[in-house]
Amino acid sequence: MLQASEAAEWRGKLMKSGGDPQMTAISRDIRGFRLFAGLINRDAQVAMVAALRGVVASAPLYQPVTPGGRQMSVRMTAAGRLGWVTDRRGYRYEPLHPSGVAWPAIPEEVMAVWRSVSGTERGPDCCLVNFYGADARMGLHQDRDEGDFSFPVVSISLGDEALFRMGGVEKAEGTESVWLKSGDVVVMGGAARLAFHGIDRVRHGSSTLLPQGGRINLTLRVVEGI
Numbered sequence: 001m002l003q004a005s006e007a008a009e010w011r012g013k014l015m016k017s018g019g020d021p022q023m024t025a026i027s028r029d030i031r032g033f034r035l036f037a038g039l040i041n042r043d044a045q046v047a048m049v050a051a052l053r054g055v056v057a058s059a060p061l062y063q064p065v066t067p068g069g070r071q072m073s074v075r076m077t078a079a080g081r082l083g084w085v086t087d088r089r090g091y092r093y094e095p096l097h098p099s100g101v102a103w104p105a106i107p108e109e110v111m112a113v114w115r116s117v118s119g120t121e122r123g124p125d126c127c128l129v130n131f132y133g134a135d136a137r138m139g140l141h142q143d144r145d146e147g148d149f150s151f152p153v154v155s156i157s158l159g160d161e162a163l164f165r166m167g168g169v170e171k172a173e174g175t176e177s178v179w180l181k182s183g184d185v186v187v188m189g190g191a192a193r194l195a196f197h198g199i200d201r202v203r204h205g206s207s208t209l210l211p212q213g214g215r216i217n218l219t220l221r222v223v224e225g226i
């Protein structure tokens, strides 16, 4: 577990305010989804992108297909002990990138966000990395390939703004949308852990974080129970 002084140091590095110990003060609840707007400051975003370049260098982005054979519009890779994959054989977690290499470790900059907002001492097994180009989107879905839903999924947005749609645990429930910006963090836990969510569109070029534009989303997941 992080010592209090260590945790405060990380919060200081991450947060716009320079380290507000009451992080709930800057978060808001939308249908059980907890949004920490602007949690990660620009310097920390730049450091995170640099670390992610290292991840992509050893586990390159690829364009996966769904079990039904449809090519996803996002490009994907992962870090951690396990990576989420999809292909004609189904949705699942695998210990190796499709090329056969082990997934790289989750960067410390990313782990610091998990420790700040997840509310658990258990570390994530997977950091799924999604890259959204101008036309990429992600349909409404639930994250339910993990073995234990008592841990939250923590989502980090970097780069271009994206319209994030949030629903309930039943698809028929209504939805609500919010534009996620670079540095925003969403925690999907409790009632929202199995809620439907997706990305309708990205405002290409709305952020200067990535020189060519685009959006990176990271989702940190506990795959197996303790």
Ligand SMILES: O=C(O)CCC(=O)C(=O)O
Pocket (backbone or CB within 6 Å): 128, 130, 138, 143, 155, 164, 197, 198, 199, 217, 219
């Ligand atoms: O890109 C996002 O903000 C959401 C990503 C997502 O829903 C997922 O990876 O399951």
